[in-house]
Structure formats: C-alpha cells, structure tokens
Amino acid sequence: MRHFRADPVPREVVEEIIEVARWTGSARNRQPWRFVAVSAPQVRERLSGFGGYALHLANAPLVLVLASHDNGFADTEFDMGRLAQSVCLAAAHHGLGTCVTTFHPANNIHRAADLLALPSDWLPRHAIAMGYPAPTKPTAPTAIPRGRKSVPELLTWVQ
Numbered sequence: 099m100r101h102f103r104a105d106p107v108p109r110e111v112v113e114e115i116i117e118v119a120r121w122t123g124s125a126r127n128r129q130p131w132r133f134v135a136v137s138a139p140q141v142r143e144r145l146s147g148f149g150g151y152a153l154h155l156a157n158a159p160l161v162l163v164l165a166s167h168d169n170g171f172a173d174t175e176f177d178m179g180r181l182a183q184s185v186c187l188a189a190a191h192h193g194l195g196t197c198v199t200t201f202h203p204a205n206n207i208h209r210a211a212d213l214l215a216l217p218s219d220w221l222p223r224h225a226i227a228m229g230y231p232a233p234t235k236p237t238a239p240t241a242i243p244r245g246r247k248s249v250p251e252l253l254t255w256v257q
C-alpha cells in the first residue's frame with residue numbers, strides 16, 4: 099500500500115521489526131544486509147526522486163532502506179527478497195502498511211548510496227515505505243494488474 103497517515107512510526111517499533119527480520123535465513127548465513135531507517139522529511143523527499151517507482155516515499159513516515167553487500171554471490175537477491183518479506187510481515191504485526199520500492203535505473207541506486215553515505219560495497223537497491231494505513235480511497239486505474247493468479251494457473255502436479 100502507498101497511502102499512509104502522517105503519524106510517525108515509533109523508533110522502538112522499527113527496532114522490533116528489525117529484531118524479527120534479522121533472523122531471516124540467508125545462503126551460508128552471510129546475512130548480506132544492512133538497514134537505514136529514514137524519517138527525516140527532506141531525505142525521504144530526495145529518495146522519492148530516485149526513479150519513477152519511488153514517488154510514494156515522500157509521503158511514507160518511515161522509509162526503511164535495504165542495503166546489500168555487492169560481492170557477486172547470486173544468492174544475495176534471493177536473500178534480500180526473503181528479508182523484505184520478513185520486514186513486511188513484522189510490520190503488519192504492528193498494524194503498519196508497507197510497499198517494497200525499487201530504485202531504478204542503476205544510477206539511482208548510487209545516488210541513494212551517496213545520499214545515505216553508505217560504504218562503497220553496500221548498495222541500496224530497494225526501500226520499504228512504511229506507515230499506518232490511510233483510509234482507503236477509490237483505486238485509480240493502474241497498468242499493474244490487481245489480485246493474484248489462481249491456484250490452477252500456478253500449480254502443476256506430477257503424480
């Protein structure tokens with residue numbers, strides 16, 4: 099979801115979410131992740147300008163940037179996806195809505211890294227917009243399909 103109330107996300111709630119997410123399994127237990135929690139409005143505004151998919155970051159009271167260690171391991175993307183899901187589920191437990199967000203194209207990843215002063219081998223490819231959900235509005239038309247594929251479309255049996 100991409101529409102949030104203005105209420106801040108308390109620091110201790112963010113820390114409880116990280117406490118859950120840090121137990122996510124990763125290949126060879128490398129834990130190739132770091133988090134940057136951004137509540138500063140000017141920094142969220144800057145992040146929202148890093149590509150056409152990030153606009154909603156300006157209005158999310160908390161932007162949790164996920165940085166990964168860029169060391170060439172193919173498992174890292176899979177690990178980061180699992181981590182992001184852990185964050186979203188832990189946030190939902192606290193009544194928070196989330197939207198996984200991509201910094202695209204690659205130059206925006208580097209702009210975000212510079213803004214957050216990350217070490218050169220840590221890349222912030224994604225962020226998670228987070229906040230208490232705003233009352234739902236009628237949904238605007240979107241190019242992205244809604245809902246999910248059905249079980250028969252997704253599942254094949256070999257018996």
Ligand SMILES: Cc1cc2nc3c(=O)[nH]c(=O)nc-3n(C[C@H](O)[C@H](O)[C@H](O)COP(=O)(O)O)c2cc1C
Nearest residue numbers: 099100151152154197198199200201242243244245
């Ligand atoms: C890896 C990944 C990247 C995503 N990147 C963006 C993004 O950059 N901007 C955005 O608004 N939503 C992004 N999303 C959210 C998806 O568009 C959303 O999960 C999907 O459309 C399903 O929406 P729903 O859960 O509301 O049904 C991303 C989701 C994933 C899993």
